[in-house]
Amino acid sequence: MKDNIKKSYLLNIVGILSIYLILKLLIGGNVLNRYHISIVIFICINIILATSLNLATGFLGQLALGHAGFMAVGAYVSAITAVALKSSGLPDTLMLVISLLVAGIFSGIVGIAIGIPALRLRGDYLGIITLGFGEVIRVIINNMKSITGGAQGFTGIPRIANFDNVFWITIIVVGILYALTHSRQGRAIISIREDEIASEAVGIQTTKYKVLGFAIAAFFAGIGGGLYAHHLAFLDPKTFGFMKSVEILVIVVLGGMGSLTGSIIAAIILTILPEALREFANYRMLIYSFILVVMMIFRPQGIFGTKEFSLSSFLHKLRYNQIISPRKEIKGDE
Amino acid sequence: MTLFLQQLINGLSVGSIYAVIALGYTMVYGIIKLINFAHGEIMMMGAYFAFVTAVTIGMPFYMVLIVSMLIAAILGLSIEYVAYKPLRNAPRISALITAIGISLFLQNLALVVFKPEPKVMPAIIPKQPILIGNLQIGTVTIVTILLSVIFMILLDQFIKKTKPGKAMRAVSQDKEASILMGINVNRTISLTFAIGSALGAFGGVLYSIAYTQVYPTMGIMPGLKAFVAAVLGGIGLLPGAMLGGFVIGMIETISKAYISSQWSDAIVFGILIIVLIVKPTGILGKNEREKV
Numbered sequence: 001m002k003d004n005i006k007k008s009y010l011l012n013i014v015g016i017l018s019i020y021l022i023l024k025l026l027i028g029g030n031v032l033n034r035y036h037i038s039i040v041i042f043i044c045i046n047i048i049l050a051t052s053l054n055l056a057t058g059f060l061g062q063l064a065l066g067h068a069g070f071m072a073v074g075a076y077v078s079a080i081t082a083v084a085l086k087s088s089g090l091p092d093t094l095m096l097v098i099s100l101l102v103a104g105i106f107s108g109i110v111g112i113a114i115g116i117p118a119l120r121l122r123g124d125y126l127g128i129i130t131l132g133f134g135e136v137i138r139v140i141i142n143n144m145k146s147i148t149g150g151a152q153g154f155t156g157i158p159r160i161a162n163f164d165n166v167f168w169i170t171i172i173v174v175g176i177l178y179a180l181t182h183s184r185q186g187r188a189i190i191s192i193r194e195d196e197i198a199s200e201a202v203g204i205q206t207t208k209y210k211v212l213g214f215a216i217a218a219f220f221a222g223i224g225g226g227l228y229a230h231h232l233a234f235l236d237p238k239t240f241g242f243m244k245s246v247e248i249l250v251i252v253v254l255g256g257m258g259s260l261t262g263s264i265i266a267a268i269i270l271t272i273l274p275e276a277l278r279e280f281a282n283y284r285m286l287i288y289s290f291i292l293v294v295m296m297i298f299r300p301q302g303i304f305g306t307k308e309f310s311l312s313s314f315l316h317k318l319r320y321n322q323i324i325s326p327r328k329e330i331k332g333d334e
Numbered sequence: 335m336t337l338f339l340q341q342l343i344n345g346l347s348v349g350s351i352y353a354v355i356a357l358g359y360t361m362v363y364g365i366i367k368l369i370n371f372a373h374g375e376i377m378m379m380g381a382y383f384a385f386v387t388a389v390t391i392g393m394p395f396y397m398v399l400i401v402s403m404l405i406a407a408i409l410g411l412s413i414e415y416v417a418y419k420p421l422r423n424a425p426r427i428s429a430l431i432t433a434i435g436i437s438l439f440l441q442n443l444a445l446v447v448f449k450p451e452p453k454v455m456p457a458i459i460p461k462q463p464i465l466i467g468n469l470q471i472g473t474v475t476i477v478t479i480l481l482s483v484i485f486m487i488l489l490d491q492f493i494k495k496t497k498p499g500k501a502m503r504a505v506s507q508d509k510e511a512s513i514l515m516g517i518n519v520n521r522t523i524s525l526t527f528a529i530g531s532a533l534g535a536f537g538g539v540l541y542s543i544a545y546t547q548v549y550p551t552m553g554i555m556p557g558l559k560a561f562v563a564a565v566l567g568g569i570g571l572l573p574g575a576m577l578g579g580f581v582i583g584m585i586e587t588i589s590k591a592y593i594s595s596q597w598s599d600a601i602v603f604g605i606l607i608i609v610l611i612v613k614p615t616g617i618l619g620k621n622e623r624e625k626v
Contacts, residue, residue, distance in 0.1 A: 063427065117611050124369060128565050129610045132603040135558075139600035242558065246434050253431045282446045289438035293417055296432040300424030 008312035052220030058257035061193030063127035066134025068244035074222025078103035111218025161230035256302030261309035349583020350482035355560035356575035358530030364570035374557015375440035380535025381542035410531025568616030
C-alpha cells in the first residue's frame with residue numbers, strides 16, 4: 001500500500017517536471033512568445049485563485065461571492081511591500097516571496113475578521129454578505145488615494161513575477177491545498193460540507209474549522225492577487241469588482257466543487273477560451289457566455305464533480321483499461 | 335430644509351425604481367430559490383426596448399412602457415425555459431452560475447447589437463418641474479413614484495386575490511404539496527418569471543428616462559442594489575422588497591448628498607452587512623430554526 005502512495009507521488013513529480021520542462025523548452029525555442037507566456041502566468045494565477053476558493057466553496061461548502069476582495073487586499077499589500085523593498089537590493093524571487101507572504105498573511109487576517117461574523121450565516125445569505133464585504137473592500141481601496149492611488153490606479157510596482165517563480169509557487173500552493181484537504185483538518189472541513197449538524201454532533205468544532213478554511217482560502221487568494229500585481233505592474237480597483245469574484249467562482253463550479261484537479265483544468269480552459277476567441281472580436285464574450293451556459297446545462301456538477309484526476313489511476317487505466325478507485329469499494333455504485 | 339425635502343423626494347424616486355426591480359428578484363427567489371443574476375440585464379434590455387420603440391417608432395410614453403414590459407416578459411419566459419428549467423433539479427450553485435452566464439450573455443448581446451456607446455434616451459416624459467412652495471419636483475420623479483406605487487398595489491392584489499397569485503404563494507411555500515393540490519407548477523414558475531421580468535423592464539425604462547442614458551452595462555449596479563434591497567427587506571417577501579428598495583434608495587441619495595458620493599456604495603453595502611449579521615433573514619423576515 002505504502003509503495004503505491006510512493007509511486008503515485010513519484011509519478012506526479014515526474015509529471016509536473018515534464019510539464020515544466022516542456023513549457024521551458026517551448027519558451028526557449030521561441031514557440032511561445034511573450035503573449036503566450038503571459039497567458040500561462042494568468043492560468044497559474046487563476047489556478048491559485050480557483051483552488052483557494054474551492055477550499056471555501058467546494059470543500060467547506062460555503063458559498064463565497066467576495067473572493068476578489070481578498071485578491072485585491074493581497075494585490076495591494078504585496079505591491080506596497082515590494083515598492084518598500086525595492087531599494088533594499090534583494091534578489092527578485094526573494095523579494096517576491098516576502099511580498100507574497102506579507103500579502104497572504106494580511107489577506108488571511110482580513111479573512112478571519114470577515115469570516116467570524118459572516119460564517120454565522122448559511123447558504124445564499126453567506127454568499128450575499130461576502131459579496132457585500134467584497135464591494136466594501138473595493139470602495140475602501142478606491143478611496144484610500146494616498147496609499148493605493150485610488151481610481152487612477154497603482155503604478156510603479158516592480159515586475160518581479162516571471163514564468164519560473166509563478167509556476168513553482170502555483171505548484172506549492174496546489175500541493176499545500178492537496179495535503180490540507182487530505183489531512184485530518186481537511187476531513188473535518190469536508191464533513192462540514194456534507195452535514196454541519198452531524199459533524200458538530202461527533203465533536204468537530206464547526207466554527208473553528210469554518211473560519212480556518214475561510215482564512216486559508218483568503219491567504220492563498222492574497223498570494224494569487226500578489227502575483228497578479230507583480231505580473232501586470234499596475235492595479236486598478238475596478239478590476240476587483242463583483243465580476244472578478246464571479247469569474248473565479250465560475251472556474252470552481254465548472255471544474256467541479258471539491259475537485260482541485262477540476263479547478264486546474266477549468267482554469268486552463270477558461271483562461272485560454274477568451275483568448276482563443278479573440279479573433280471574433282465583439283462576439284468573443286457572447287460565445288464565452290453561451291458556452292458557459294451550455295456547459296452548465298449539460299454538466300451541472302462540473303467537469304470532475306467531487307472526484308480528482310489522478311495520474312497513477314489514469315496510467316493504470318491505460319494499462320489495464322479500468323480505473324481503480326478506492327472510493328468505489330466503499331460507496332458502491334456511483 | 336427645502337434641500338433636505340428635495341433629497342427625500344429624490345430618494346423616494348430612486349427607491350421606487352429599486353423596489354420595483356427588487357420585486358422581480360424576490361419573486362423568483364421565493365419560488366425557485368434562485369438568485370437571478372440576469373435580472374439586472376433584463377432591466378437593461380427593457381431600457382433598450384424602450385429606446386428602440388421611442389426613437390424608431392416614436393411611440394408615446396405609455397405605449398413604450400407597455401411594449402417594453404411585454405417584450406421583456408417574453409424574454410424572461412424564454413430564458414427560464416431555455417436555461418433554468420433544465421437545471422431545476424441540479425445543484426443550486428450550478429443554476430446560479432447559469433444565471434450569471436445568462437447575464438453575461440445579455441450584456442454582450444446588447445454590446446454587439448447596440449454598440450458600447452451610451453445612447454441618449456429621448457425625453458418621452460415632458461420635463462416640466464412642478465413647483466410646490468420652494469420645492470421643485472420633476473415630472474419624471476412624480477411619474478416614477480406614482481407608477482411604481484400603482485404597480486406594487488396591483489401586484490399585491492394579484493398575489494393575494496387571484497388564482498394564479500395564490501398558486502404562486504402555494505408553490506413558494508411547498509412545491510411538492512402544490513403539485514398534489516393540482517397546481518401546474520411549471521406554468522406558475524413561468525408566470526413568475528414573466529411578471530418579474532416585466533417589472534424589471536419597467537424599472538429599466540424609468541431608470542433610463544431619469545438618467546437619460548442607455549448602455550450595455552447599465553444593469554449591473556442598479557441590479558446589484560435592487561438585489562441588496564430584496565435581501566435587506568427579507569428575500570422572498572414582497573413587502574420586504576418594497577421596503578428594502580425605498581430604504582436603499584433613501585440611504586444612497588442621502589449619503590450622496592450629505593456624506594460623500596464615493597463612499598455611498600460602501601455605506602449601502604455596509605448597512606446590508608450589519609442587517610445580515612443582526613438579523614440574517616432581513617428586516618421583515620422570520621427566523622427559521624434548522625431542524626435535524
